[in-house]
Amino acid sequence: MPLFLRLTALTCGLFLLIILQASGYTRPSVPLPPPEIEIQTGRAPEELQKPPNIIILLSETFWDITQIKSLQFSNDPAPMFHALQEKFTHGTLLSPMFGGGTANVELEVLTGHSMRFFPENSIPYEQYIKQPTASLASLLSGQGYTTTAISPFYHWYFNSSEVYKHLGFSRFISLEYFNPNEYVGPYIGDHAVVRRIIEETERNPGPNFIFANTMENHYHYWPGKFKKNHIEVKGKMSYAATGIAETYAQGLSGADRALQELVMHFNKVKEPTIIVFFGDHLPSLEKHLVYKESNYISGEDDPDFLEKMHNTPVVIWSNYLPKEAKEELHMSPSFLGPYILNLAKRPGSPYMDYLSDLYRKMPVLPPKTYYEAMNIDVNLAQQYEARQKAILELEKQASASSGSSSSAGGNTKGNPFILGYGEPLIERVSPASLTVEGNAFGISQLTVHGGRYGLGSTVFINGEPQQTIWQSESSLSVSLPKALTAKAAMLDVQVCVVDSKNQVLAASRTVKVPVQENKH
Numbered sequence: 001m002p003l004f005l006r007l008t009a010l011t012c013g014l015f016l017l018i019i020l021q022a023s024g025y026t027r028p029s030v031p032l033p034p035p036e037i038e039i040q041t042g043r044a045p046e047e048l049q050k051p052p053n054i055i056i057l058l059s060e061t062f063w064d065i066t067q068i069k070s071l072q073f074s075n076d077p078a079p080m081f082h083a084l085q086e087k088f089t090h091g092t093l094l095s096p097m098f099g100g101g102t103a104n105v106e107l108e109v110l111t112g113h114s115m116r117f118f119p120e121n122s123i124p125y126e127q128y129i130k131q132p133t134a135s136l137a138s139l140l141s142g143q144g145y146t147t148t149a150i151s152p153f154y155h156w157y158f159n160s161s162e163v164y165k166h167l168g169f170s171r172f173i174s175l176e177y178f179n180p181n182e183y184v185g186p187y188i189g190d191h192a193v194v195r196r197i198i199e200e201t202e203r204n205p206g207p208n209f210i211f212a213n214t215m216e217n218h219y220h221y222w223p224g225k226f227k228k229n230h231i232e233v234k235g236k237m238s239y240a241a242t243g244i245a246e247t248y249a250q251g252l253s254g255a256d257r258a259l260q261e262l263v264m265h266f267n268k269v270k271e272p273t274i275i276v277f278f279g280d281h282l283p284s285l286e287k288h289l290v291y292k293e294s295n296y297i298s299g300e301d302d303p304d305f306l307e308k309m310h311n312t313p314v315v316i317w318s319n320y321l322p323k324e325a326k327e328e329l330h331m332s333p334s335f336l337g338p339y340i341l342n343l344a345k346r347p348g349s350p351y352m353d354y355l356s357d358l359y360r361k362m363p364v365l366p367p368k369t370y371y372e373a374m375n376i377d378v379n380l381a382q383q384y385e386a387r388q389k390a391i392l393e394l395e396k397q398a399s400a401s402s403g404s405s406s407s408a409g410g411n412t413k414g415n416p417f418i419l420g421y422g423e424p425l426i427e428r429v430s431p432a433s434l435t436v437e438g439n440a441f442g443i444s445q446l447t448v449h450g451g452r453y454g455l456g457s458t459v460f461i462n463g464e465p466q467q468t469i470w471q472s473e474s475s476l477s478v479s480l481p482k483a484l485t486a487k488a489a490m491l492d493v494q495v496c497v498v499d500s501k502n503q504v505l506a507a508s509r510t511v512k513v514p515v516q517e518n519k520h
Helices: 003-023 079-087 102-111 136-141 157-167 190-203 239-266 285-293 305-310 333-343 350-361 378-402
Strands: 053-059 089-094 146-150 171-173 208-213 273-279 311-318 328-331 425-430 434-437 443-451 457-461 468-472 475-481 490-498 504-507 511-518
Touching (some): 102 136, 136 157, 136 208, 136 333, 146 190, 190 208, 190 239, 239 273, 239 285, 305 311, 333 350, 434 443, 443 490, 457 475
Parallel strands (some): 053 208, 089 328, 434 511
Antiparallel strands (some): 273 311, 457 490, 490 511
């Protein structure tokens, strides 16, 4: 089967699985309340002097739907988040986006640049980040941090693999390196992202900077998206709107459990660690249907539309900072980076220091139409815009003068940029040799052992992709028709990581498997 047909079949199979799961809908038991998180004390002074791990988890479309007071929920969809809100620094970010555009919020957090100063409807990842660009990743890389980006979606989406390289990350783990059994509904589950965050901090001794985003609660929200739903929503809404709200609440619950897992793990770790968890934008909830029917907003002309539809939650937890440091935040995402640097007591760049000072004067930057109503100092906003444009232009000129736009994006540790887990490994192939009958009928089974195999891992035989069955992160199998082996004396076996556009991202060494004819 051609590779593009195999990928198409896989996609169709996943959606068929979702439909079948939905038909067997049952409501599971009530989830347990979150555990009490008590910060482990008694860390040695030398441990507290170490640069902390900084983990930023952008939770796709995370928003506290319990803010809609006309709705009642059978269970709290985000008990861990609410528990952390009570004890740790938390607040809201005034997102420049609604219902989509995650990459634009990422840009603000990582670079400090504001989307308010880019053309409307632009996506800077695709249009402007074409050269090494200063970011939290490049800054912390220069301070000895290992920098990793994680996203359970295609590496090419929003030009992410190139952008993360330009921003100074040393590794990017994308969808092609997740596993087929890690889906929750149509997307990779949040647990799988948390698992990789933990793995990367265990793999890399010393301070880690990890920027990860999730996909489990991504649009759409029609009923049947998830296999089970343990949250019932009641309110004076239509059946359709109620179903959408329940689906969203279920996805919110998955995000909350992932947050709990992350915090529980790092609460036991001795290394100082800061976790920043936030939502990138509000969900569309199918074209405002839930918002309107629940009377959360009167419509797009609601006088509080910006506040209600663009403020997303953020919470900051650490396993070493005193609780007395708790603050309540309200800021634009572009100020989150310098805030984190100050919290971690890490040196900033001149630009980050400027933004840190600007945050104290102007913590929120809304659209220009809101300047007067929100008492925005126009001069401060104009200075910010001018500085942002000057920095981007200087980086563009520096790249042009160096004659290269594909460097490691300011990764001053000098590490190469690695997509996923690098080249797949073949340790052995079984059987080590094939014996076939002297005709063109029958099938031979071949198993490749090694790692680390994921969604994109595909077995190639004599340079051609084969229909590959993922068995585990360390084994893949293929069925070989005798038409392929009947006239071959040797098979060249290789594992390649292939994306949805049939581009080979990485390739293993080639292992030769002898083929001999059974003459009996």
